[in-house]
Amino acid sequence: MIYLDSAATTPMRTEALEAYVQTAGTAYGNTHSLHDAGSEAAQYVTSCRKLWGQMLGVRKEGIYFTGNASEGNQLAIRSLLRGRPAACRKIVTTKLEHASVLVTLHELEKEGYRIDYVPVDRFGVIDLEQFQQAVDNETALVVMQLVNSEVGAVQPVEECVRIAGQWNIPVHSDVVQGFGKMAVNVGELGVASAVCSAHKIGGPKGVGIVSIDPSVHWESVYEGTTHQQGFRAGTVDVPGIVAATIAAKYALAEQPQAFDKARALQQYLIAQLPEGMLLMGDPDTKSPFIQGLVLPHVEGQWMMLACNRQNIAISTGTACKIGSGEAMSAMSAIGLESDVARKFVRVSFHAGTTESEVDSFLDVVKESLNQFSSVT
Template sequence: MIYLDTAATSPMRKEAITAYVDAATKAFGNTQSLHDAGSTAADYLASCKQMWGEFLNGRADGVFFTANASEGNQLTIRSLLRGRPPEYQDIVTTKLEHASVLTTLNELEKEGYHIHYIPVDHYGVIDMHAFEQAVSHRTALVIMQLVNSEMGAIQPVAECAAYSKKYGVPIQCDIVQGFGKLPVDVRSLNVTSAVCSAHKIGGPKGVGIVFIDPSVHWESVYEGTTHQNGFRAGTVDVPAIVAATIAAKYALAEQEDSFLKAKQIQDFLLTHLPERVQLVGNTKTKSPFIQGLILPHVEGQWLMLECNRKQIAISTGTACKIGYGEAISAMSAMGYDTDMARRFVRISLNYQTTVEDIQAFLQVVQSSLIDNKTKATP
């Protein structure tokens, strides 16, 4: 199969699989146990925290592990809010956030928080003037995704963080679609917290990585929790964390070459894209690993199924939203109507994607355009 859905998940690297097996054999103990098996597991965990601190250019004691990035987003948001003065009830964000964030925001709104959604332009980039108007000393939290998962728009996170911190406001950043693909440095971004995912970079599913600046006050969502300094309850999955760490090491080593290759593939796609197919976003500034396309003639789901019949995997938007409007909320925020959103498909690349893979995808698109049974009525 030609796999063009890396933004949803990626196949595990063989090095990560090997690391998992090795750690499962040697570090099977509970990190909270006081015997040697527990101490061994705790040593493995400490080493992984140290490495992730280096990967993100942050302190190791600010690194935590969750069951996935969705849980990481939700725990981080609520932990930071619990550490803020209770009278601060304003949250500043966008409609382009991941489903895990939007769900949490809906819950928080019911709990009394005021959510300010900053408008974005036709390319999916926020209006900085509107952002600055929304942030004040009484803002509880800013939530800003680095790379949008539908069309790859990159937000000016560092600029938003610098402005937010003038008012002492923490900023949480979902870096899931950026880490391992673009340069991501929590100090350069100046963010309070960041969340990424192992299975987007060739690691195992079931591991989210969270960084929270140790100098910032937060409070545990779960009272009485002892694991990971109270951030998350439950026995830590050391073998999976080791595998995630090894996957990250390889992804970062290949990052520069992978980015250049993705740019070349994006240029090829632009050059050979059928005239009536529209690419969403600004290719000069967006992530080249994510390509959102609007079809002129059929719904995205139809093309997805047609590609699947040809053994090509694509998607109609973020996997976490499938069945719940898919890309419609993000597209609506960017000014596209519902009909156009339903004709949206996404292809997403990894370090193994080739030009030949894109050619095979474009052949399916071209065939669908000239097929009288699917061609749009003039």
């Protein structure tokens, strides 16, 4: 299988898998149990929390582990909102957020919050002037993803934090597609909360990592919960957390080289694109790991299936959005008409992606273009 869908998930690193198996066999205690087995398991989690604090550039006291990044987004947003003044009922964001965020925002709108979606340009980057106009003393929270999942647009989160800070408004950022791939320091971004995902960087599925600045007031969504200071209910997955931490350490160590390789692959892809095939986003500023492409002739779903028949994995957008219409919403936000947006596909790179694999994908595209031309 030629795997060009790493923005959806990545295979577990050997080191992470080995760490999972070893930890599962030794640290099997419940971290809330008072006996030695529980204490040993708790120590593993404490050590991982410290390492994540170092890797993200934040205080370890603000690190929490969830069942996935989607849950992390939902809990962080709702926990921060519960800590805000009752008079603040507006949330400022964009329509390019991850599905887990957009679903939460739709729910909050039904609960009486006003959602203000800041426009983005054709590259998927927000208009900072309109963002500045959107935030005011009624704003409860700013939600701003660092790297978009469809086209790889990188938002000026640090500048958003500066603007929001003039009103003492906390900012939540989903950094899932950035951490381990780009140089990301959550502490330097200055956000109140951020979310990472283990399975995007060679860790296990089922582990999300949340950072909440301990100096920012938040309140638990689950009243009476004692796990993780009340942030999330339930026994933590110790082997998963250890494996996620090991994967993150390797991803960060390889990050500069992986980024340069992804940038070179992006340039190679652009140079080889067939006539009429468009790259979405600004190649000079977006994440080189994510390549959103618009086909000139067929719908993305058709191309995805054609590639799959050739043992090539690509996608038609964020896996969490497939079937929900949100991918189409994202394309609409950057100015694509619905008939054009349906011709969208996404290929995404990982550290092992090669030029020959990119060639194989483009060969399928070129063959379909030739077939289309002969028919028309």
